[in-house]
Amino acid sequence: MRNFLFRKQARIEQGFEQFLGCIQRCIEIFDTAMLSYLEHGSGESFEKSRELVERAESSADEIRKDIERILYKHELLPDSRGDLLTLLELCDHVANRIESVIRGISMRQVKIPEVLHQPIKDMMVPSQSAVDTLMTAVRLLFVEPDKVRLAVDDVERLESECDQIQHATIRAIYKMDIDLAQQIQLERLINDLGTIADRAEDAAHSLEIIAIKRSL
Numbered sequence: 001m002r003n004f005l006f007r008k009q010a011r012i013e014q015g016f017e018q019f020l021g022c023i024q025r026c027i028e029i030f031d032t033a034m035l036s037y038l039e040h041g042s043g044e045s046f047e048k049s050r051e052l053v054e055r056a057e058s059s060a061d062e063i064r065k066d067i068e069r070i071l072y073k074h075e076l077l078p079d080s081r082g083d084l085l086t087l088l089e090l091c092d093h094v095a096n097r098i099e100s101v102i103r104g105i106s107m108r109q110v111k112i113p114e115v116l117h118q119p120i121k122d123m124m125v126p127s128q129s130a131v132d133t134l135m136t137a138v139r140l141l142f143v144e145p146d147k148v149r150l151a152v153d154d155v156e157r158l159e160s161e162c163d164q165i166q167h168a169t170i171r172a173i174y175k176m177d178i179d180l181a182q183q184i185q186l187e188r189l190i191n192d193l194g195t196i197a198d199r200a201e202d203a204a205h206s207l208e209i210i211a212i213k214r215s216l
Contacts (some may be wrong), residue, residue, distance in 0.1 A: 011070055012067060012070055012071065012084070013142050015063060015066055015067040015070060015215070016067065016138065016139075016142070017139070019060055019063040019064055019088070020091070020135045020138055020139065022056050022057070022059045022060035022063060022095065023056075023060055023091060023094055023095045023131065023135060024131070024132060024135050025052075025056040026053050026056045026060070026094075026095045026098045026099065026128075026132040026199065027094075027098055027128050027196070028128070029053050029056065030047050030049070030053055030098050030101070030102055030128075030196075031124055031128050032049055032202055033045075033046050033049030033050060033053065033102055034105075034120070034124055034193075035121070037105060037112075038112060038120060038121070040119045041109075041111075042105070042106055042109050043095060046106070047106065049102070050102050050103065050106050053098060053099055053102050053124065054099055054103075056095070057095045057096065057098065057099040059078065059105070060092060060095045061092065063141075064088050064092050067088060068085065068088065069086075069148070069189075070112065071084055071085060083210045083213065084210075086109055086206055086210075087141075087203070087206065087207060087210060088204050090199075090203035090207075091134070091138065091203050093202070093203065094131060094166065094196070094197050094199045094200055094203060096133070097195055097196055097199045098131075098196055099185065100192075100193070101192045101193065101196060104192060105192075108188075110185045110186065110188075110189050111177065111182070112189070113178070113186075115172075115176070116169065116172070116173070116186065119165060119168070119169040119172070120169070120190070120193065122165050123162055123165040123166060123169065123190070124163070124193070125194055126158040126159070126161040126162040126197065127158075127162050127193065127196050127197045129158050129192075130155050130158035130159050130162065130196075130197040130200040130201065131196065131197075131200045133151055133154045133155050133158060133200075134151075134155050134200045134203055134204050134207070136151050137151035137152055137153060137155065137196065137204060137207055138207060140211075141207065141210065141211055142216065145211040145214040146211075147210075148207060148208060148211035149208060149211065149212075151204075152204045152205070152207060152208045154206040154209075155200055155201055156201060156204065158200075159197040159200065159201040160169075162194060162197040163194065163197070163206050166190055166191070166193070166194040169190050170187050170191070173186045173190070174186055174187075202206045
């Protein structure tokens, strides 16, 4: 049973579903791209994935603009409209960040020592899950806002897990017998990867506040 204010606004909900689908496609392709990069470097497969991420992010931007137009055309309460516009922006930041990270990897062509392959894979698991869980939480906002809190808790837990692996990996980098310039490059790569889960957590925090307001 729909108890969300916009339950009658089918176009808005459908738009959000398409928007969220594009973001999930971004993180799924990014995950595949990173595995390819670790195994083969910046080859054809990685660059193809980068292009696909950019297309998915561009699609998310277009859908976001369509939703914004719908929100402004419908007679919605300003506060309710503002909540959804904020949520759109914060979720869009996740897709933007994914695109930015993969573009940076493509440009800098950082050589990743094999000893770091597994820690990076380990870090990518909670990162992707944090984004996927955020998408689930946003969907819950439209149907069961009282359940959003549990999903937000999961996003926070996953971001914390990613953060722990990130810090441990950076400590390991500065113990490696490589030159300082490569250490700094690798630290930047690991920090960039960590920002994806950070953006998901930022969006989740705002989503929780919106869900509380909708549940009152």
